[in-house]
Amino acid sequence: MTLLTHEPYSEPYVLNIGPQHPSTHGVFRIRVVMDGERIDDIEMIVGYLHRSMEKLAEERTYTQNIPFTDRADYLAGMSNNLGYCLAAEQLSGVEVPERAQYLRVIFAELQRIASHAMANGQLVSDAGALQTPLLYMWREREKVLDLFEMTCGARLTTNYMRIGGVAFDPPPEFYPAVEQLLSDLPDRIDEYHTLLIENEIFLARTKGVAPISAEDAINGSLAGPMLRASGVPWDLRKADSYGIYDRFKFEVPVGRVGDVWDRFMVRMEEVKQSASIIRQALDGMPAGAHKTDVPLALRPEPGEAYARVEGPRGELGFYLVSDGGPAPARFHIRAPSLINLSLLKQMAVGSSLPDAIVALGSVDIVVGEIDR
Amino acid sequence: MRIPLPFGMLLDTTKDAPESVPSGTRQRIVRVPVPGLRLVGAVVALVVIALSVLIGVIVVGGALDGKWYDFRDLGNTMDGLRSVLPECVLALGETCVVTGSYVGYLASAVIGGTGVLSFVGLILVLLVWSERRLLARFQVRRGPNRVGPFGLLQPLADAIKMMQKETVIPRGADRFLYYLPPVIVFIPLMLLWGAVPWAPKMTYADINVGVLYLVAVTSLTTLAIFLAGWSSNNHYALLGAMRTVAMMVSYEIPISISLLTIVLFTGSLQLTEIVRWQAEHNAWFAFLLPLPLFTFFFSSTAELNRSPNDIAEAESEIVAGYYTEYSGMKMGLYLAGELGYATATSAFVSTLFLGGWTLFGLETWIPPYVILGLKISVVYFVLVWMRATLPRFRLDQLMAFAWKYLIPLSIASVMLVALEVTLFARWDVAAIVPLVLFAIVNYVFARIAMRRWATVLGYQPELQANHPVMTSGVGGLRAAQALRQAEGAR
Numbered sequence: 001m002t003l004l005t006h007e008p009y010s011e012p013y014v015l016n017i018g019p020q021h022p023s024t025h026g027v028f029r030i031r032v033v034m035d036g037e038r039i040d041d042i043e044m045i046v047g048y049l050h051r052s053m054e055k056l057a058e059e060r061t062y063t064q065n066i067p068f069t070d071r072a073d074y075l076a077g078m079s080n081n082l083g084y085c086l087a088a089e090q091l092s093g094v095e096v097p098e099r100a101q102y103l104r105v106i107f108a109e110l111q112r113i114a115s116h117a118m119a120n121g122q123l124v125s126d127a128g129a130l131q132t133p134l135l136y137m138w139r140e141r142e143k144v145l146d147l148f149e150m151t152c153g154a155r156l157t158t159n160y161m162r163i164g165g166v167a168f169d170p171p172p173e174f175y176p177a178v179e180q181l182l183s184d185l186p187d188r189i190d191e192y193h194t195l196l197i198e199n200e201i202f203l204a205r206t207k208g209v210a211p212i213s214a215e216d217a218i219n220g221s222l223a224g225p226m227l228r229a230s231g232v233p234w235d236l237r238k239a240d241s242y243g244i245y246d247r248f249k250f251e252v253p254v255g256r257v258g259d260v261w262d263r264f265m266v267r268m269e270e271v272k273q274s275a276s277i278i279r280q281a282l283d284g285m286p287a288g289a290h291k292t293d294v295p296l297a298l299r300p301e302p303g304e305a306y307a308r309v310e311g312p313r314g315e316l317g318f319y320l321v322s323d324g325g326p327a328p329a330r331f332h333i334r335a336p337s338l339i340n341l342s343l344l345k346q347m348a349v350g351s352s353l354p355d356a357i358v359a360l361g362s363v364d365i366v367v368g369e370i371d372r
Numbered sequence: 373m374r375i376p377l378p379f380g381m382l383l384d385t386t387k388d389a390p391e392s393v394p395s396g397t398r399q400r401i402v403r404v405p406v407p408g409l410r411l412v413g414a415v416v417a418l419v420v421i422a423l424s425v426l427i428g429v430i431v432v433g434g435a436l437d438g439k440w441y442d443f444r445d446l447g448n449t450m451d452g453l454r455s456v457l458p459e460c461v462l463a464l465g466e467t468c469v470v471t472g473s474y475v476g477y478l479a480s481a482v483i484g485g486t487g488v489l490s491f492v493g494l495i496l497v498l499l500v501w502s503e504r505r506l507l508a509r510f511q512v513r514r515g516p517n518r519v520g521p522f523g524l525l526q527p528l529a530d531a532i533k534m535m536q537k538e539t540v541i542p543r544g545a546d547r548f549l550y551y552l553p554p555v556i557v558f559i560p561l562m563l564l565w566g567a568v569p570w571a572p573k574m575t576y577a578d579i580n581v582g583v584l585y586l587v588a589v590t591s592l593t594t595l596a597i598f599l600a601g602w603s604s605n606n607h608y609a610l611l612g613a614m615r616t617v618a619m620m621v622s623y624e625i626p627i628s629i630s631l632l633t634i635v636l637f638t639g640s641l642q643l644t645e646i647v648r649w650q651a652e653h654n655a656w657f658a659f660l661l662p663l664p665l666f667t668f669f670f671s672s673t674a675e676l677n678r679s680p681n682d683i684a685e686a687e688s689e690i691v692a693g694y695y696t697e698y699s700g701m702k703m704g705l706y707l708a709g710e711l712g713y714a715t716a717t718s719a720f721v722s723t724l725f726l727g728g729w730t731l732f733g734l735e736t737w738i739p740p741y742v743i744l745g746l747k748i749s750v751v752y753f754v755l756v757w758m759r760a761t762l763p764r765f766r767l768d769q770l771m772a773f774a775w776k777y778l779i780p781l782s783i784a785s786v787m788l789v790a791l792e793v794t795l796f797a798r799w800d801v802a803a804i805v806p807l808v809l810f811a812i813v814n815y816v817f818a819r820i821a822m823r824r825w826a827t828v829l830g831y832q833p834e835l836q837a838n839h840p841v842m843t844s845g846v847g848g849l850r851a852a853q854a855l856r857q858a859e860g861a862r
Contacts, residue, residue: 015607023688037611037767126688128764130679135511195761201680202763214852229840232852239846253840254855265840353611354766357689 012040015353019048023126023357026367030344030360037352042345046338049371057331062088062298062320065331067159069318072333073369074156075118078111078148079311080333081161086242087307087318088163092300097292100165101244102285106178107148107160108309109274109281113185114144115312116225116267116274119364123264124196126361127205128354133195140188143181150174163298165291178282185275189268197265206261210347210359213258220343223336224314226363229266230258236310248280260362267364297326304330313337313364335369428737484576488565492712499711500527503756510760530704537700542605545697549603554698554705556596560589561709564716569644571729571740582643583631586720587624590675593713594620597684597694600706604697612693615767616677616684622774623671629782630664630671633789634724637661637796647728654732655807658725663785663818665725667778672717674770677710678755680762681770688764714755715748722747776829781821788817 018029027048033041053072057065069084070077082104089096096104118141121134145155151170152160160167196202212222217230227234235252237245253269255262300322308317314336321330340363348356457472501516501524508515516523541550567582567589569575579585594617601613634657635641638649650656658665674681677693685693695706722728726747729740765773792810799806841859845851 013607015611022691124763128679128682128686128688129762130507130759132511132760135513139512199763201765204769205763205766214849214856218849230852231856232848233843233846233855234848234851235846238844251842251844252846254843254852255840256838256859262840265838269840269842352766352768354683354686354689354764361688 010035018045023122023361024367025122025361025365028365028367028370032348032353032356034353039348039351039353039356042348042356044341044344046367046370049367051372053372054331054333058327058329061296061326062092062163062300062328063294063296065328066161066163067157069333070157070159071368072335072372073311073313073316073337073366075366076111076115076312076316077154077156077158078107078160079115079309079316081158082108082243083307083309083311083316083318085161085163086309087305087320088298088300090307091303091305091320091322092163092294092298094164094294094298095292096165096243097289098286099169099288100290102281103166103170103290104161104243105245105248105281106278106285107151107158107166109278110144110147110178112274112312113271114141116271117141117144119225119312120192120264120267123260123358123361123364124202126357127202129202133192136188136191136195140181140185143177143184147174147177147181150177162291162294164294165289167291169290175282178278182275182279185271189272192268203261205354205358206264206362207259208257209260209355210351210362211257211259212343212347216343216346217258220346221339222314222343223339224311225263225266225270226314226340226343228253229255229262231255236308236315240308240310242307242309247284248277250277260358263362263364299324299326308334311336313366313369314340333369333372335372337363337365337367338370341365341370485566488562488576492562492565495715496708496712497527499715499752500530500708503711506753506756507760510757531701534701534704539700539702540697542697544605546603546605549599550697553596553600553603554702554709556599557593557706557709558712560592561712561716563589563592564713565719567643568716568719568744569647569723569728570744572644574741575644578642578644581641583635583641583646583724586643587628587631590627590713591620591624593675600698601694604694606697608690608692608696609694611690612684612686612696616694618767619674619681619684619770619774622771623674623778626667626774626778626782627671627675629779629786630661630667631724632786633661633664633782636786636789636793643723643728647723647730650727651730651735653803653807655804655811656725656727659811660807660814661725661785661789662815663781663821665721666818667782667785668725669721671774671778672721673755673758674774676713676717676755678714679759680765682759682764683767683770686764715752718748718751718755719744721751726751777825781825784821785814785817788814 012033012035015032015034016029017032018024019027024030029045029048031043031045032039051071053068057068060068066081066084069080073080088094117137121137121141124133125131148158148160149155151174152158152168154160212220212226212230214231217227217232222230223234231254233252233254236242237250238252250273253266253273255266302322302324304319304321306317306319308315310316315334316336317334319330319332319334320328323329344356344360344363347359351359457476459472460468460470461472461475462468462470504526505515505523516526519525519529541547564586566576567579567585569578597616598613601609601611601616604610634646637657637660638646640646640649646657670681673679677684683689685695690696692703695703698706722744728747729735729744731738731743735743792806792813796803796806796810841855843855847854
């Protein structure tokens, strides 16, 4: 006896995730074609936060463009400042004093700690924890932002680096505060380990979810923790040694299978490595000037320059073209978020909605950087 | 003008703020000690303590035991009321139309019903506050502390805010079905609280099939949730509703089977009888039946839509699940209803597994409803703790957990308990000996069976929680392959 009079059929339907959705991390939209709980197809739609940064930069002097860069990736303002200033210095041949080099390293690595805390916290939040791990990680992020505030007056949009150095020398209270942060950090990381790494549910939600092989990662031009989690030991701080990174001893964490768990753990380890770099930089920092004098309306020789730094999200590149005028003729940012995001379709199709959300969380996008 | 407020506060409406308030803040309520308030407080506290001592002396002395005015058990007042009423209240000639016992039952029904309703309303207000405060403490924040003392009036402010919000009805919604679910959600809640035994005679409805009633009524909410999801005309809501139905159907089974083990021991479905059995044998089922306790508690979190099983309203995935399209006080009703179910479940866990209103003989000294209230708070605290700590399961993982893991384990546990009960009935020794033995056997069984069955299903703890490989060299694909080979060789 058959109970059904006809063949059971299902019909795919369209689920519109975003632009306003709790886990799209900004105004980012995904059009998902679903069949029950399975994802058949996704379409990523960006552009809701477009501010025409690259075009606007052509109207402003090289120094005036620095604040744009920390508004591109608002979770890693320091790294963006650094990348832009490196490109501008390469273009104009400005020398950077020794002390400023060290300060740049310290602030870029502090920014990495803050950004990874945010990324991992959001990832756990996407996996369904009621913001407790997120708020725990924000505790450290707050400390870092406090350090930024006492040095340059801003917490997110720092505008700290300058062409030829940094804007301010840190105040005396900066050093005990950063020491305190560095000594607290191992305990805090142990806390996350007990909260998350020994947590069976978190393991079940991240292990083997959305894996990307090393070949796919390289073909997809991934960078940063995403690439390293897939097993490729690629870190611009070692490969390129921009600035003075060749003076510091640190290791590169590399994942095994490239799943969400590996991305989480790679970020976790990078926080430890950043702390070690900051300590080395603090120990080795010389006295002296923190910037060289550069004319406000810098007019580099006609030419082009591309500088790249290892941002928290990956290879953060800045391309500048000068025509001899006070403003760049062309300004372009290679945004790691946008390129890392391009593999979301491969990760999500065929999986379920919860897995796709966790995969999106593990990409760690910043929409300000994607749309610029 | 300065208006004194309770708890030593003063509403200061003068333009110039007092010196204690830093300039730049527009804080109006400042803590200013009201003279004499401490004295009043001390006197009140002394009176309360004296009264408690007096009550203790009277109760321990046994002067009131069994009398209707024994105020430890409000249920006794109903008996007293019935005993003072005449046999026939209204008579038409020879036939008695309204008997005294009828009036007594009616009065007790009205008073008890009002009691249950007002109790549910009161705890919902307290719960919103306590849940938010507790969560805040777990999350290194402060929580609501602005409205009223310790922020206690925050739920009231929330409710007023929610009532002011516009209720948006989505286009294409089934209007009648859309309005119904927030109301339906509350009916099983009231029904559940009516069956909780608070004291020997303080039960609104002492149903002789109490356990069956509990299982039946808790599954009623599925209807409301499914209606809400269906009528909203929204994919998120529909997904949430589908998930809920799938989950409820799965988790009803382990819940029922785990309750069966208790029934096997007590030989009764009546909740008061289950409590009495535990008090009689001085054995809580939590110690005797650890595996059914775990099954019941975990499955209850699934039925309650609470973390780690809150997939029906998974915020990061489907926004708010089945109530995505509800706004204003309708959404408030859902939120309050969920908290109410969480406490109702805590009450049933306390009653079924933690000895209910008994506490190893202490219930003759402490009012039984206070004991039950404390137990409910403890279980509820565990629920909030889990909510603050655990991430969420995926739907397929949750279903697999119910069907592959909980159901076989609970069936095995029922078989074991049946064997024990047979032994218990025939063993001619003091009850404490077999019970301690059974507790040990059941605990060992739970430990071994849970781990072994997980291994059979493919759980490999040694494959979990691996750390990244640390390397100092960098390179591209070839370096990646070299690393992989080195890792494989190790």
